Amino acid sequence: MRLSRRARVLLRTAVGVGLAFIYIPLLVIGIYAFNSSRILKWPPPGLTTEWFSKAFESETAREALLTSLEAGLVATAIALLLGSLAALAVARHRFFGRETISFLVVLPIALPGIVTGVALSNTFTQVLGIPLSLFTVIVGHATFCIVVVYNNVVARLRRTSGSFEEASADLGANTWQTFRFVTFPSMKTALAAGGLLAFALSFDEIIVTTFTIGAGEETLPIWIYRNLFRPNQLPIVDAVAVIVIVISIVPVYLAHRLSSEEGGVTGGKGGGGMVEAETAAAP
Amino acid sequence: MRKKDARPARTAWLVVAGLVVFMLVLAGCGSSSDDSGGGGGDEAMQKLGKGEGQVNLISWAGYVEPEWVKPFEQETGCKVNNKTGGTSDEMVQLMGTGEYDGVSASGNASARLLAAGDVDPVNVDLVPNYKTIFSDLKDQPYNTFDGVNYGIPHGRGANLLMWNSDDVKPAPDSWDVMLDPKVAAKYKGRISVYDESSYIADAAMYLKFHEPDLGIENPYELNDEQFEAAVDLLKEQRANVGEYWSEAAKQISAFANGDVQLGTTWQYQYFALQGEGEPMAASPASQGFLPKEGATGWSDTWMISSQAKHPNCMYMWMNYIVSPKANAEVAEFFGEAPAQSLACDQTADKEFCTKYHADNPGFWKRVYYWETPVADCGNGEENCKDYNDWVKAWTSIKG
């Protein structure tokens, strides 16, 4: 597109301002993580790395991290399974209620997290009578992670033609063999990308988690929330946050590379948006 | 394309509806056996057995600290897991889960816990240190129901008026600095108020002093007119409020950052801020006076859960926390009057008990302990506002 010099400059400025808006708060936290004082006055009087060593030493932080990892892995596994099953059904078959399934899958993310959290918590404690625990947390996380996997797989399956599977069947392969040798390989990277994003979603989640977690457990976000206001703990929380940001650069990059193999953007919750099943697929 | 799917889509919704109905049936049947509800709990324990190795507590911030918890754990082998509650509401809800052994309940929680069937009577004979507890804490309406003891007194205190002495001059001696719209406007946006419906009682107490025509006796027993007056006063206050706090640590950081300059608080926050070198001053009982209208306060009781999985450890804890040394430590740490009379010999500051009026029942007559408002408040008319009214009104007050 041909843009005048002025338009180009304006656009670049807008982008710059936008990026600054995005990154300044993160930098602020980064700086506070090195703050030598416990008080949050700006600018910080000095720098120190003691909070990072304290963060590594903190037993509660480590336990919370492990709990988060456990919950994330199990929830992701469930989401991978259920999401791909639903995606396979929707992308490769026509049946009544196809439109409904797409809508249903997206609902846990489209509705505010507090609704999901309160509804699930209510069901667990009032209807099913089971105590809240890591199990209920995992159930909650899996519910809204399904859509991330589903969207990635559906998008991928739509891009690859169904004719390969037909050819495979014509050549005599049964349904399992077709899936294993034809469909699955083309899905692999979509599954990986969806899985990484589902894990990210679960790892950072706090709203639904608050309502579904038992009294004695803590995921990392819950740990952060509980320590947010303790003046003694705050710098350690900042240090933990910085560590999490740094560590997570790798999965983000990986997820991006994996999903961009076919050229589309399927990142994050926003990328996993709504897809109208029938109307999108040409007959 | 969409028209063709109309009928199949409808069928799909029918299937969905069917499954949903199935869930509803489950909901109707489910948990009818769960809630224990109503009346008192079971019998109190008759004999103390061996410790179970752990005890799960719910407590106010500052009540369960390593300083005195570690010796307890070493002595009894009961590992203490503690959850801090910010409000009585939270504590009642947590006790309802049945996952805790005991709670340090204030007066506005104890009656509710009993009504919900979440607590059992306490056999005070199994708590030797109970004998030497101050007598005006025993058999009180907030810890004894129908003549049956339901807990062990922990300690008591008055809610404080605290202010930043650099910003608030002259030093206030009345709650009008927070509740009188004209005076409070001076500190608009810098006032910190406790985020719980029990604060309505503070307004009622203020009106008892300043508008005696309303006829308020007990700030927790209010008829329509009195209640409305208190609620209106608080609605006027809202314009000046900077924050409604429900976590002690949140209030501490707000004062330290300069976001608020005065408010209601507990001694715990006052000590913490002084410890950080902040120029705080307060009207605590320790300074020998209350604001002229009096103050609301609390008298806390350790209660045992009816679903306690570690009752022996819980009894050991209750006995320990009111033992002279431990009770002295927690009272001095938090800043409240100890329940244990022998604790007064154990405090680091020898004047502690005097400062906090531990042995001065006359002082406590001007402190209105937190209580659960009930409709049947003993005036023969049963027209007092009940707890639900208070909670709903609180949402309206905050706007």
Place this chain on the structure above:
Amino acid sequence: MATEAVAARRSAGHRLAGLFQGRPRLQVGALLAAPGAWLVILYLGSLAVLLITAFWTVDPLSGAVVKGFSLENFESLVNEPVYRDIVWRTVRTAALVTVTDAVIAFPIAFYMAKVASRRGKAILIVAVLMPLWSSYLVKILSWRTMLSEDGVINWALNPIGLHGPGYGLTAVWLVLSYLWLPYMILPIYAGLERIPNSLISASEDLGASPFTTFRRVIFPLAFPAVVAGSIFTFSLSLGDFITPRLVSNSQFIGNTIASSITNDLPFAAALALIPIVVMIAYLSVARKLGAFEHV
């Protein structure tokens, strides 16, 4: 290879796979059984139970849930003006946040889709995705410290005689806009990518200024993507309870539900129905605007 497999042994698994052959209905049924059960029974069912719970009440003293049909909760919601204030405040903020995010996101997305080089595009995508991973809570905390009396914002503004917004509704708007920005950038970027450059060239060849091209070609084509992004910014803002709690004193739908749930679960359930209704309305409008076709 496949022909050999067919000619080979007829194991049980083989027979099972054969069962599905040529029976699409059975395949669909088997595929959908698990996810369907999860989503319909567990999730939809939970929502249904929530709906029922909204018609129950609570014993004022013990706090125990009393089952039995009552309209008390809904009466409170309708009669007490404070709930109308809370809902309106939340919806208004969510709308404001959505518009703000659209305005900030569009230039960035446009630059990424139409102006940046291949390399620049890749870098920008990662740059935009990265913050999604930095803990939601920590971002709010960062703003809380920036907005405080002694924080960065006042430190920067005081020398020129201004004062930061402090805590309150403005803070909530700022923080929510900040949090959901990536969820707006990505769909708009995807939508803009789909606009063929030939259309833009054609518009320019026909003599339209860049601004006219934007107004009459680009924006209308990108609009459904903007709506798609808005679904998330709106929904996430509608239900958020942590942000209002940490950077303001005000009651929004989210934190009102969260504080009601401790002592009056049925009432909290009734409150929770409000965002559901609002979102269903929003979603149906969004669908009409074509948002559902946009990633």
